[in-house]
Amino acid sequence: MHKLVVLTGAGISAESGIKTFRDMGGLWEEYDIMEVATPQGWEKNPKLVQDFYNARRRQLLECKPNKAHLGLVELEKYFDVEIITQNVDDLHERAGSKNVLHIHGELRKAQSTKYPELVYDIEGWEIKDDDRCEKGFPLRPHVVWFGEAVPAMEPAIEITSAADIFVVIGTSLNVYPAASLLDHVPENTPVYIIDPNDVTCYGLCEIEIIKEKAGKGVEILIEKLTSKTSNFKG
Ligand code: OAD
Numbered sequence: 001m002h003k004l005v006v007l008t009g010a011g012i013s014a015e016s017g018i019k020t021f022r023d024m025g026g027l028w029e030e031y032d033i034m035e036v037a038t039p040q041g042w043e044k045n046p047k048l049v050q051d052f053y054n055a056r057r058r059q060l061l062e063c064k065p066n067k068a069h070l071g072l073v074e075l076e077k078y079f080d081v082e083i084i085t086q087n088v089d090d091l092h093e094r095a096g097s098k099n100v101l102h103i104h105g106e107l108r109k110a111q112s113t114k115y116p117e118l119v120y121d122i123e124g125w126e127i128k129d130d131d132r133c134e135k136g137f138p139l140r141p142h143v144v145w146f147g148e149a150v151p152a153m154e155p156a157i158e159i160t161s162a163a164d165i166f167v168v169i170g171t172s173l174n175v176y177p178a179a180s181l182l183d184h185v186p187e188n189t190p191v192y193i194i195d196p197n198d199v200t201c202y203g204l205c206e207i208e209i210i211k212e213k214a215g216k217g218v219e220i221l222i223e224k225l226t227s228k229t230s231n232f233k234g
Helices: 039-044 046-060 067-077 091-095 153-161 178-184 214-226
Strands: 003-008 080-085 100-102 105-112 119-121 139-143 165-169 191-194 207-210
Touching: 003 153, 003 178, 039 046, 046 105, 046 139, 067 080, 067 091, 067 214, 080 153, 100 153, 153 178, 165 214, 191 214, 207 214
Parallel strands: 003 080, 003 165, 080 100, 165 191, 191 207
Antiparallel strands: 105 119, 105 139
């Protein structure tokens, strides 16, 4: 089976009712990144940060995977699909995707503030002020903040380097190192970009833009990749 690698961002979850970050009305218009998504913000006001992520988590519990998430599951019938997501939501998993790598962490998990390798599932939506890790230290969201290391980049690069087809869905490609994954797509690999808006993407030759929202875009992608004329069929 050919390896289909998909890099997803906030746009794939937009039709599930989750706000993107940089679109008009996006989260970074409403909140200051420095206040809620950096180690400095956490040091200054942990309650504000905790409230921000508790609210995101509470909302996530009310959202469902959409047609785009489900379409990527369908593609597993035809391809060895690997998803690399910048999203902290769990909608790919809830849709049923088998291989999902979260490079910016997971909203429904908490980590120890002292020992980041101690990671816990969160029951419900809240990390409470008095929640502690097994060594007695407070818990914080298991999310990669700006300025922090991105440990999952190494496996993400390995997956990307093995792609036969590479698909980008719903990311502005503004955030590094995630956006640099495109530099690791093997030469002559077809790349598809699904996004209703223009996305700047340098240095790739074989790009096909599907200028649609994720749900419709994935439907078109499935049709293209599985049609009789596709080079990848079978
Ligand atoms: P952005 O908000 O930067 O980009 C969202 C992209 O989704 C844009 O290109 C939109 O045009 C597109 N979009 C909007 N609606 C869509 C729809 N219905 N279908 C498909 N695409 C749609 O979000 P990301 O690129 O994911 O990191 O942001 C990357 C990182 O920046 C996030 O992981 C987060 C954020 O700060 C951290 O918090 C560490």
